[in-house]
Amino acid sequence: MGRMVLRICHLYPELMNIYGDRGNIIALKRRCEWRGIEAEISLLSLEDKPDPRLYDLFFIGGGQDREQEMVCHDLQKVKGEALREAHAAGACFLAICGGYQLLGHYFRTWKGEVLPGIGIFDAWTVGGETRFIGNVVAEWEDGGGRRTLVGFENHSGRTRLGPHSRPLARVKVGHGNNGEDGWEGCRCGNAFGTYLHGSLLPKNPWLADEIIRLALSRRYGEVELEHLDDSLEERAHAAAVRRAAGKRGG
Amino acid sequence: MQPRRILAVNLANLIGRASRLLEKGGGTTLPGRVALKIMPDLPERLVDELEGGCVLVTGTNGKTTTSNLIADILRRSGFKPVHNRHGANLIYGVTSALARDCGPSARLRGDIALFEVDEATLPEMGRRLRPRLIVITNLFRDQLDRYGELESLAERINAGLRMLEEGDLLLNADDPLVATLGEGTTLRVSYFGMEDGGVGSDATAMQHAADSKFCRYCGEPLEFKRVFYGHMGVYGCLRCGRSRPAVDFPALALSLRGVEGSELLVGGWNGGLSLRTRLPGLYNAYNVLAAAAAARLLGLEADKVTEGVEGYSTVFGRAEWIEAEGRRVLLILSKNPAGFNEVIRTVTEDAESGKTLLLALNDLTADGRDVSWIWDVDFEELVPFSREVIISGTRAEDMALRMKYAGLPEEKMRLESDPKRAFLAAVRSAPPGGAIYALTTYTATLALRKALAELGYVRGYWEE
Structure with missing residues (x-):
């Protein structure tokens, strides 16, 4: 087999990038390069229509309110159909915070305004009066052994999952999806949604690899990823866990 | 006699002196907290008595340097700023700061108030102090955990x-x-x-850190003819026709000399005002420009502006050799x-190339507890110039x-969480004279x- 190529579609890079979420793209790209896999990144913004068969992985980050409204509109009018089609065909998705919300059924703001989503996640979000802000540690629930996720959340939306979604992780420190049921994130098929910034993937490299593996398997079948030295990643992960624990109740 | 005011001021100063003696840092917050408990309207009462009135400077970056x-320009012009x-x-x-500049009788020893204020605090400060001049340098994403999103911050300021x-x-x-x-x-x-x-440069070079890229009135993406840095530039909206306002105080010519400083020619004076600063970088040229424009609005003389800018030496850590x-x-x-x-x-x-760098990232409240923002900084640009990064x-x-993800090999980096040890490691890494x-x-x-x-290279900032 020749050199493998991972085709990534970065959605609304200049609109949905408020808390360093592009770090996830940097992490995916590097972790591919270090293994001799080519990461091809396409930037798609307002009015651009994606070819659903072209990409193996779609990424969308979080944005400010105004940007989120523009993106909501564009998802409804331009991209929604193609993205749903790609998802149904097994493409991978990673959606953070505002992107996670817009890929659900809808977002109802605190003022009662409704932003429709595109329903890739069986989940819906209602705006809350207060924001959940702080470090998060959560225990992975989605198989593959006991692992933790670390990140930083900053959202007022409360997200609930429907029966076709399963949660990603159980919150140990922080609030997660809604601050009540103890869950963080969501998985529907090969789509992952989460509130975690940080950036997420650099400090949770095993999740980065899981996403790369899933995305590649669509085109190349089962692939085994070459092992990388993640000692620095693990130190940063451990430091984030310590930092979160230190902040608890404070 | 105003016994409450005298008590507030003197108790604040006592606490300030005690905390400096005990070297508990600068003692810059607690004295004010106590004074306001005793007399909630102390700041406005004190400032009201000043002949020169009050000037406020705010913005995400550059407010300390600009103010x-x-x-310095005010001092050279014969004022005693508080x-x-x-x-x-x-x-x-x-x-x-107000209490510290008062005598024992709780009157200010000065004639004009000049404060840099936190951008989120500007509305409260404005209401209290009724300034004669407000300067706003720029608004960038900063500490979203504290300020919230940029647009809502702008609305509060507005x-x-x-x-x-x-x-x-x-x-x-x-x-x-800011222009709106x-x-x-x-x-x-x-x-x-x-x-x-x-x-x-042209708009294609816009950085990831650029924030305000949309027309605030109609939401259309702004057309940038030039980008200076971040989202600073020459821009306009093709849909509603709003554009960058006419400039009263332009930097007509600017020559940047790297870390050595820059020279600029500022309009708004007859024949322009030529300024030379040791502060490095385009962002500092903006600070100098803002200060010169403020001086003009305050009616100060051109030669005092020149002296003030050229003689300026920085306070702790904001570009200091x-x-x-x-x-x-x-x-x-x-x-x-x-x-x-x-x-x-x-x-x-x-x-x-071959620079020794020391990078230190904290996540205390004053830094912002969320460190995600480092992924928006173009550290990739730093890698080719790095010999070693502590x-x-x-x-x-x-x-x-x-x-690491910016491309720096791990053998070129060294982790030292303790600042003293980190600094000594940097000294060992840099060659003599470097x-x-x-x-x-x-x-x-x-x-x-x-x-x-503590190592004896500088004085504590509370001793300055």
């Missing part, structure tokens, strides 16, 4: 400004968001901005993506990881400055 420049020089810029810090009846408002024309802040106010608005056609063990150390506060990118651009301007701070591991570039977040700058004081 310090204005203070000023929060060390940048404690919430209501407590400002009150502490609403605060509309409550004021009179005075001057000096705005940065090149920042599309005079809307709906009765203040006299004037603008400063970059007019040197050779500065900046020090000497240590035969090495030149440049300390630069770098606290958010836009600021950090400008610092990186300035530090790499001389194209000398990494420190409460989130040193996050910073190290950022540098330079060390220390780029640090807010509380990491304080920690490094404290370590340098």
